[in-house]
Each structure stands twice: as structure tokens, then as C-alpha cells.
Amino acid sequence: SYVLTQPPSVSVAPGQTARLPCGGNEIGSQTVQWYQLRPGQAPVLVIYNDDVRPSGIPERFSASGSGHTATLTISRVEVGDEADYYCQVWDRSGVHPYWVFGGGTKLTVL
């Protein structure tokens, strides 16, 4: 089955740029989504179709991917961006479709 690998944690100072990587075999050829999880709140889709922001998501959130790495980039990081972030792909290589999540990265805003 397809595996997505994320670093457990990333730290960044307010106002700086955070880059959260997501590794997977030829992930550049997959369609990648990103979700934000804050404690006690419903998860939020922040990027779909590799680089599309849903309505209401700030332009500070962007994403890209090629080769074996996809990256969520958060510009001008704010304290409110502190959360866990998960990448996700739709794996159709098996007997049936599988929605695969990475292990998540905890973004700490110092």
C-alpha cells in the first residue's frame, strides 16, 4: 500500500515561512490534499488538487509537489496557524480505492 511520510514536527517564528514536506513514491504524479487539525476543532481542508485553496483559506497557504516530495508552504506564519497538518492521496493501485494519510506534522509557532 502507498505510504506517505511526514516529519513529526516543524517549528517557525511568527512572520516567517513554514515548509512542511510530505514524502511518497512518485508523489508528484499523485493528487495531494492537505488538512489542518487544531485541538478540539473539526479538521479543515486547506489544499486540494495539489494546489487549490478552498474558499476561506488564506492565500498564505500554498502547496507544490514533484518527484517524491510534496510541500505545504505557509507564508507569514501566525500563532493561529499552530496545528497538526496531514497530507493525503487517493491510492487506486490496489483492489479498491484507499484514502491514505501521512503521519502528520505538528507545526509549532515559536
Add this chain to the structure above:
Amino acid sequence: DVHLVESGGGLVQPGGSLRLSCAASGFTFRSYGMNWVRQSPGKGLEWVAYIGTRISDIYYADSVKGRFTISRDNARNSLHVQMNSLRVEDTATYYCVRGRLYYMDVWGNGTTVTVSS
């Protein structure tokens, strides 16, 4: 506004059963596939099950196949999952999530299931 509200969580002994429900509102429920996704304490997200607009489109994660049954009631705008033969490792917050084929765009707040003796 689109809303998904889960219910039915609780404490159950290993080997027991539980049925989770999700009430949907603010969108045409029958037109969307729906998922259950869980997060175990201290761990990441895990997709559990999917049901499409066609009842024939039902898929399960290997970890729950044969024990969980997902279903939907379009007349009542509700999603369910019947969980049997529960294990300690099924302990998690279970989220009801609207599907857009390869991604999930709206999540509920979750309901907590604890499997323990």
C-alpha cells in the same frame, strides 16, 4: 452552512459493538459520497470506510474489514457505521466526512469511542 454531527460514541468492552451515526445538513446529502475517518490517541488520521452515492460503492480499510459496516439513509440525511468485534486499537475519535471522490472537504467534530475492559 454545511454541518455534520456525529453521535453514538462511548465506552465499550473488547469484543463489543457500537453504532455511530452522523446527521448531515446544509447540502444535498444523496449527491455525495461519505467517509468515516478516525484518529487514535496520540496518532494520525486513518481512513476507515467510504460509501458512495451508489450503495454498491462501499470500501473499507483493511484494519476494519469484516467487522465494520457503513450505511446511509438518504431519506433521513444520515450516515452510520456499525462496529462489531471491537478491539482496544479501535479506540479513537471517529469523524464523519463528506467525500469529493479523492479528497474530503467537510468534517464533523467527531465522536469518541473507547474500547476498554
